[in-house]
Amino acid sequence: MKVKIGSSKLVKPFYEGNPPLTTDYMPLSVFDKVTYDQHVAVIYAYRPPTPPNAMIELGLRKALAVYREWAGRLGKDSSGEPIILLNDEGVRFVEASVDRALDETVTFVPSASLTSLHPNLEGVVEPVQVQIHEILVWLNGGGLHGPPPSDRRTRDKASAINGTNKPFSTFESLVAHLWRAITKARCLNGLETTQVRVSVDGRARLNPRVPNEYFGNLVLWAFAKAKVDDLLREPLPYAAKLLHEAVMNVNDKYFKSFIDFANHKVRQEDLVPNAVADTKESILWPNLEVDSWLRFPFYDLDFGGGGPYIFMPSFSPTEGMIFLLPSFIGDGSIDVFVPLFREKFDNFQTDLLFSRLECTSKIDLCLKKLHFGA
Structure with a gap:
C-alpha cells in the first residue's frame, strides 16, 4: 500500500x-x-x-x-x-x-x-x-457471522456465585474470560502472580458527580491480581469477582484520598510510582491492561453524511494491551483487540472460542465477534 x-x-x-x-x-x-x-x-x-x-x-x-x-x-x-x-x-x-x-x-x-x-x-x-x-472504493462489509443462540441458564449461575441479585457485567465477564484464556495461552508458572490493570473513570464515582462534559483526565487504575493456578483452576466467576471488587474499590473515597495525597506531594516524581505506566514498554507479560472505549461516542462523529462506518485503533504493538470497542456492526456487540506474541496466539484463539462460558449469556455474542490482532 x-x-x-x-x-x-x-x-x-x-x-x-x-x-x-x-x-x-x-x-x-x-x-x-x-x-x-x-x-x-x-x-x-x-x-x-x-x-x-x-x-x-x-x-x-x-x-x-x-x-x-x-x-x-x-x-x-x-x-x-x-x-x-x-x-x-x-x-x-x-x-x-x-x-x-x-x-x-x-x-x-x-x-x-x-x-x-x-x-x-x-x-x-x-x-x-x-x-x-x-480512497477509491469504500468498504461495503460482508463475511461476518450472525449472533449465536444465547443460554440464559449461565446468567442464573453467575448471579448465585456473585451473591447478589445482579449478574456480573458484560465488561467483567468478558475481561475475566480474556484474562484466563490469555494466561493459559502464555503457559505461565502456576505459582506466578498475574494482574489486570483497568482504567476507571471517576466522573460517576465522585460525590458530587462530575459531568461527562468535563474536559480533562479523571482516571485512576484498578488492579485485580491472582495466582495463575487459582485463576485457571477456579470457575470463571472467580476472576469476574476479582475484577468487580478491584473496580468497585476505586470509589469516591479512593479518588479523594488520591487528590489529598497529590496536594501534599507537590513534585510530579512523587506520583510516578503510584499511577504512571511506562508506555514505551512493549511487553506487559505476565500482566494485562484493559482500556475500555465502550462509552465513547465515536460513532457520533458526523461530517454531514452520517457517522463512520468503521472505527478502530491503529497498530499498537504492546503485548497484553487489550482494547474494547463498540462494534461497527451496530448490534450492541463488542470488538476486542488483543496483541499477543504470535507463537501464543493460536492457543489463545482456540481456547477462547471453544471453551465453555460460565458467566452471563451476553458473552456468547461478544466472543463470536472478536477481531483478533497478532
Whole structure:
C-alpha cells in the first residue's frame, strides 16, 4: 500500500469575533499529570458521499475555537509545572490518497500497515493531528457471522456465585474470560502472580458527580491480581469477582484520598510510582491492561453524511494491551483487540472460542465477534 501526501499544514482556530489572547494557559490537574503522555492513533472510515476536505478543515477550525487546548502546546509555568499553552499554534492537517481500494487497505485487525494512514506519532509537538484520505472504493462489509443462540441458564449461575441479585457485567465477564484464556495461552508458572490493570473513570464515582462534559483526565487504575493456578483452576466467576471488587474499590473515597495525597506531594516524581505506566514498554507479560472505549461516542462523529462506518485503533504493538470497542456492526456487540506474541496466539484463539462460558449469556455474542490482532 502506498500513501501519497498531498499537503501538510497547521490549521488554526477560526473565531467569529475578536480572537482571545494567546498568552493564556491552562494548568494541568493531578490526573492529567499522572496519566499517559502519548499520542493515540485511531482510524475512521466513512461511506460516500463525504464532504470536501475544505469543509472538514473549516469545521475543524471552528471546533478549535471552542476547544483551544487542542490547538495549543504543552509547556511549563514559572514554577516548572506542566501546562497547556493556549497559543493557537494549530493542529497538523494532512491530505493524502491511497493507491488501492479501502476494502484492500483497511482490515478489521490493527496491523503495522495501518501506520501509514496517519501521521507519525514520534516527536510530535501538536496535540492533535488529522490525516484525510481520498480512497477509491469504500468498504461495503460482508463475511461476518450472525449472533449465536444465547443460554440464559449461565446468567442464573453467575448471579448465585456473585451473591447478589445482579449478574456480573458484560465488561467483567468478558475481561475475566480474556484474562484466563490469555494466561493459559502464555503457559505461565502456576505459582506466578498475574494482574489486570483497568482504567476507571471517576466522573460517576465522585460525590458530587462530575459531568461527562468535563474536559480533562479523571482516571485512576484498578488492579485485580491472582495466582495463575487459582485463576485457571477456579470457575470463571472467580476472576469476574476479582475484577468487580478491584473496580468497585476505586470509589469516591479512593479518588479523594488520591487528590489529598497529590496536594501534599507537590513534585510530579512523587506520583510516578503510584499511577504512571511506562508506555514505551512493549511487553506487559505476565500482566494485562484493559482500556475500555465502550462509552465513547465515536460513532457520533458526523461530517454531514452520517457517522463512520468503521472505527478502530491503529497498530499498537504492546503485548497484553487489550482494547474494547463498540462494534461497527451496530448490534450492541463488542470488538476486542488483543496483541499477543504470535507463537501464543493460536492457543489463545482456540481456547477462547471453544471453551465453555460460565458467566452471563451476553458473552456468547461478544466472543463470536472478536477481531483478533497478532
